[in-house]
Amino acid sequence: MIKATPKPLEEIINYVKDFNKILVAGCDGCVTVCEAGGMKEAKVLGSALRLYYTQAGKDHEVVETTITRQCDKEYLAELKDMVENADAVISIACGCGIQYLTEMYNDKIVFPGVDTHFMGINADRGIFEERCAGCGQCVLASTGGICPIARCSKRMLNGPCGGSEAGKCEISKDTPCGWHLIYERLEKLGQVDSFTKPVDPKNWRTSRDGGPRVIIREDLRKAEPQHGSAHS
């Protein structure tokens, strides 16, 4: 899922200090899982803002809410009245949600309340690790199920480089070398031979290098909305 972290309070206060009616809009999706933008975090931010306004002697009205997903306009529509009533909105959804909210309520000022980082996993309580860089053409089948793009600091397709040492990447002793992991897994699978063949240059057009990406799934466009979809 997408991983984000709350922005520093001072930064957020700086955005909204001249507004009085604030809507803090969270999202029940990924940012709830990584505890950056769910209801709990919306309340924490809301309380902090109230405290700030009170201490600064400013009139204020801070409302917190969340919706199922900020990346779906059907759910965003639920925010209509609350957004209209606010002078400014702080969205604590991921960067996608923040933008889609802005798109929907285009005459309203919307500020980001989180920093969105990457697609990753919950390694442990409070530890999130990147796993996929969304390259658009997955190579996991040939790399032992470990992504060389997200997990090698140089996104090498023919690693490990000469800086790999004791399982760690040259950038830091805290960063596992992705290629070390790939090699270990290939060995376990008895596929080390596949390692000796050079891998050709990658076509990055399907990655962000090709420009903003759009997926058009004609099969889905024709099909009836399924259970779990907001498009009902």
Next chain:
Amino acid sequence: MEPRTPSKLEKIMAAGHLGVTSEVGPPRGADGAEIEHKGHLIKDYVDAVNVTDNQTSVVRLCSLASCIRLKQMGIEPVLQMTTRDRNRIAMQSDILGAASFGIHNMLCLTGDHQTFGDHPMSANVFDLDSVQLIQTVKLMRDEGKLLSGFEMKVRPQIFIGAAENPFAGPNVELRALRLGKKIAAGAEFIQTQCIYNIPKFKEWMKIAVDKGYTDKAYIMAGITPFKSLGMARYMKTKVPGMDVPDNLIDRLKGVPKEKQAEEGIKMAIEMIQELKEVPGVRGFHIMAIEWEEKVPELVKGGGLYPRPQV
């Protein structure tokens, strides 16, 4: 192996001589004279001179311009190129530019991550990796094509080099396999990481010989003399992928500070002598970091002087 390019370095090794290269690190400023000065110090003692490409990700005068300077002084350059800072468009363009000046050797590298350098906040590129850069140069030279498939009228003539580090992780077998991969991609000479752990290097070389890699590429052993005990310790603990055994550190500890540089040179010469006898070693790459003036002594001491004329 028959020489395939006009490279003097290739001709020397193809004729069965041990090849000798060294390197010049360009300055962190626009002083082209410094490159010429360093070139002068070593030119009669080596067959070709590598010019590093923003080594350790520190911005320096560019490798290509430095190589052109050396070439104009009559020194044969080895253009080092990392894939860190330039995409395939820029790299192919630089290769053509180099070839247009008669630069006939390249060392294809991935490069250190920018975290190490003076611009850790920069974006990185890594459109290709070192293996793919080797493939690219080979495609341009042997098939006259760019990666796009475009056919060139005039092809670059480049003796294709790569680096390999026998001492990096995960283990020596994998490092030998990766050497094989670079050779399969088209590498014709290999300059190794600085060698200090000779038993491990021999282990790596043995795999390379057994797998037939040494029949397809010239392996040049990397030598870097220690200037001081401090430098040896730094190399051991701070440089990723560097393997400095304790007995070498102890040996430097055993001599007074003012004699350590001399001892470092002695140790490097002994290493050259020993490595000459290792099957598959076809030359030496002497990286005397900011100590270029010592290259003549090392080459002479190693019994590699005078350099053959081809």
